[in-house]
Amino acid sequence: MGSNYTGPIPITPESTRLEVQVQRNDFNARLKQIMFNTLISTYYATFIPCVFTPSALSFELFWVVKHSVTVFFGCGTLYFIHLYPSDYIHMMHRTAKNLGQWGQIEGRISHAFYSTWSPTQVWPINSFVRVDKSLYKSEGLKNCAEPGNLAQFRFYTLFNDPMLVLGVILCGLVSMILMQHVSLAYSAQWYQMISEATLLFANYYSLFKLVRDYIVFMKLTSETSESKKDN
Numbered sequence: 001m002g003s004n005y006t007g008p009i010p011i012t013p014e015s016t017r018l019e020v021q022v023q024r025n026d027f028n029a030r031l032k033q034i035m036f037n038t039l040i041s042t043y044y045a046t047f048i049p050c051v052f053t054p055s056a057l058s059f060e061l062f063w064v065v066k067h068s069v070t071v072f073f074g075c076g077t078l079y080f081i082h083l084y085p086s087d088y089i090h091m092m093h094r095t096a097k098n099l100g101q102w103g104q105i106e107g108r109i110s111h112a113f114y115s116t117w118s119p120t121q122v123w124p125i126n127s128f129v130r131v132d133k134s135l136y137k138s139e140g141l142k143n144c145a146e147p148g149n150l151a152q153f154r155f156y157t158l159f160n161d162p163m164l165v166l167g168v169i170l171c172g173l174v175s176m177i178l179m180q181h182v183s184l185a186y187s188a189q190w191y192q193m194i195s196e197a198t199l200l201f202a203n204y205y206s207l208f209k210l211v212r213d214y215i216v217f218m219k220l221t222s223e224t225s226e227s228k229k230d231n
Contacts, residue, residue, distance in 0.1 A: 013144040096159035100140025102147040
């Protein structure tokens with residue numbers, strides 16, 4: 001499963017960047033495990049039965065391909081829910097908030113408006129710093145990121161909004177379920193209806209988990225925004 005991350009490190013710029021690196025490695029390791037397990041599950045569930053089909057029997061190539069795609073996406077979603085639970089995504093979201101983000105700006109500004117970036121300082125929002133010959137503006141409430149670091153930029157973009165990752169997977173799953181309903185309505189053979197109904201049952205479980213987590217994160221984000229307004 002990759003490295004096991006046990007908890008947050010005290011918030012300092014150096015520890016925050018180290019925490020991001022550890023979580024990035026763990027996230028990538030889990031993603032590789034999802035892809036590997038999904039491919040293996042799809043291989044044994046769809047390809048192997050076709051290979052060992054007796055020569056006296058025939059199968060529809062279109063149905064096999066569609067069934068393989070459905071199994072692949074369904075298994076991938078189940079593995080995603082298992083390896084990326086809501087508390088894991090929330091942990092990544094907290095780290096992204098502590099990390100912050102820098103946006104590169106064009107043009108020139110007066111020396112009085114920017115400082116030289118220091119790796120040991122937490123920069124507030126709307127700070128201007130200079131790194132080499134480039135100017136950057138802080139965009140997070142707290143900014144511990146290294147200006148120009150693409151890996152940290154992608155981490156912040158992906159996990160700053162915890163609903164982003166869940167929303168993408170949820171949209172794909174809903175589209176898959178709708179297509180399965182259409183396929184089930186036009187299925188004429190008993191084996192097609194049984195296999196489609198079985199996959200729908202598994203996808204319904206994934207849909208329930210994703211919708212529940214999405215609603216929780218949506219309420220959490222809304223409460224956080226309201227508390228900031230009150231302050």
